[in-house]
Amino acid sequence: MNKMEQIKILLVGAGGYAFKYISEFIDHPNDKVKLMGICDPYADKSVCYNQIIERKIPIYNTVNEFFNERKADLAVIVSPIQFHCEQSIFCLENGCNVLCEKPLCADIEQARLMREAELRTGRFIAVGYQLCFVSSIAELKKDIMSGKFGKPLEMKAIHMMRRGSDYYARNNWAGKIKSGNLLVCDSPFSNASAHQFHNMLFLLGKTMGTSTGVKAVETELYRANPNIENFDCMALRCETETGINVVYYTAHCVKSKEFGVFSEYKFENATITYSDNKYTALFKDGRTKVYDGIDTSLIQPKLYNVVDCINSNTVPICTVETATPHMQCVHMVQQNQIKPVSNVVCWQDGEVVYYSIPQLEEKLYNCYKQAALPCEIGIRF
Template sequence: MFGKDIGMKRIKTVALSGIGGYGMIYGTAFLEECEKRGLEFTGCIDPYAEKCSYINQLRDKNIPIYESMEDFYKEQEADLMCIATPIHLHESQTLYALQHGSHVLCEKPLCATMDEAHRMLDAQNGSSLQVAIGYQYSFNPGIQAIKADIMKGRYGQPLLFKDITLGPRDSIYYQRGWAGRIKAGDNYVYDSVANNACAHYLHNLFYLAGKTMNTSALPTSHETELYRANKIENFDTITTRIQTDCGIPLYFAASHAIDRLQQPYFELEFENAVIKCNMVTRKVEIFAGGKNYEGSLAPDPKEREKIWAVIETINSGKPVACGIETAMSHTRFINMIQSEVEIRNFEEGRILKKQKQNPSSVITYVDGLYDRLQTCFEKAVLLSESEG
């Protein structure tokens, strides 16, 4: 719900906070496409802008660069502020942008804590502006089509939605100041495999289980196991069974402590059908009525579709597919497990190291974990319930 009418301010100008890392997706998109889309790129915000790989392109286009939001808003305006900064900055920067009249597209996850989430929601509801959260699959036309069919009951009663995502992360990944941390300074960040790299895929389960096109199912209870192999504060491996307010059970398995990649993959089980999807190849298979149907999600090689979808939706005066309340299901679940589940260390004797070509890059992984998690996914069981 919004405190005032939404869509009153159309987007003609855009800006970006956080130009490195994932922010490069936004920055290069604006450099390449703003002009032909009738948008003005009014500036960037990053205290470490000199490290940005495309800073010369920004300078060539005369895009102003500022060290802080305060400096930016003293000189510039933005109808849409895109935020691609670390998790613990999402709340404060979203609130500041709203206070200065900007719609917001904030990268996932929404924030670290539910208190932050509620403050963000209150700030949005006190304005005529919208905040979109960049869970990219909520904006994908193929995912939206699957969700619409689920809502219509096309496949019968949902029985179980599950996802597995296994992606190695090396020692360089964990050298970032807040990587794998529960807190960054005095602020919670809850950085983990479930709240950062694989957050898109976990949230997608909540989104697909939601009762309307722009809501997600809320977690009500869970059985969760958290593990770590890397020398980090938080966890790098999770298996979980989740009960939701919609009555659809979810299962999720993810790990960075493995030696090879399992592309993000989900299965949706119904009374009368099974839907399978590889989130990288975008291939979708639907098994129903003894027949196999194949299709694909819309391609998005540069991961930009959510940017233009948000702008188009806000300009049309409609609510975005994934706003604050839609994203809160994921944050709520993260807060539940971080406060309720003890993180276990994998046995030292099973933890191995793999040197990559870069001498500074070492992958820490658990012997046999990849295969065990595959079995866990197939049976929807926790790691302790599997053999090995």
């Protein structure tokens, strides 16, 4: 493709998070991208529906219908998790590169099929973990890879985001392990709070475009909300292929709207912490290096990085290979038993019903400080 050609886009999904992409395409039209069509069988439910109709953007029920009539250079897939694999592969086979929203797919076998399809078609599937596309995180990763901090010793993070009945009722797959016959594995770990865990594996990757693999996981999974199938609270310690412990705590059944992000990455010569949306490295000799702030709400860095990659015939920073270790962990975690929690508080804010584990913030923060699983330090839910 010639330099700076306008990239024709198919958007798969019109509601939910796709709102951000539609706003970008409609409110900030530019020479780099052109929205050719939207595929969503329920597009009329989208808050953007009137704008889509006003702009005469063609709507299709399936990706197949779109490709029967039109062409695209890039498919941006923001559909439910259970369709990512099939839709991504279909788009690759129709000559399109793909930007698939995280999580890559529902399980490790689907990740393998997606990688095979990338190799077979010579196109890429970029994955929308936005942190990977942020320049200050790329700088931090380069510093880690260059050995600036010495060897990594331990990585840990905690990030909890409250979710209530409106979140789980917005579709028919939130909080589910399976939706009909299709695997979804939707949980705070695979979906809403996936970023901080994925980022730790990504930062430990041997190259800019890879994440470290994982050998083993130990986890405790809890379900406080009795109306969901999967877990809504998790403590996890995994061992990477190079023997480093990566520890992560996340939950939706929490009283606070958001708790964290707190993270601490320990290296031989420095400790890197995250607060106020930025990373700071504190070296043993007292020096510090502060990285630029991160806005995790933006879609533009990932979208335009992928667009530039198509124009320059290069591969984006986060692809199937990069996202696969997280999928491996989702798969390994999902093999464990989920313990229902009986001591929960059910409360209401307006129409929205919440379930929360009392003092979960304090309890999991205590675990985080010690890099321990709750049972190991006598915390029982």
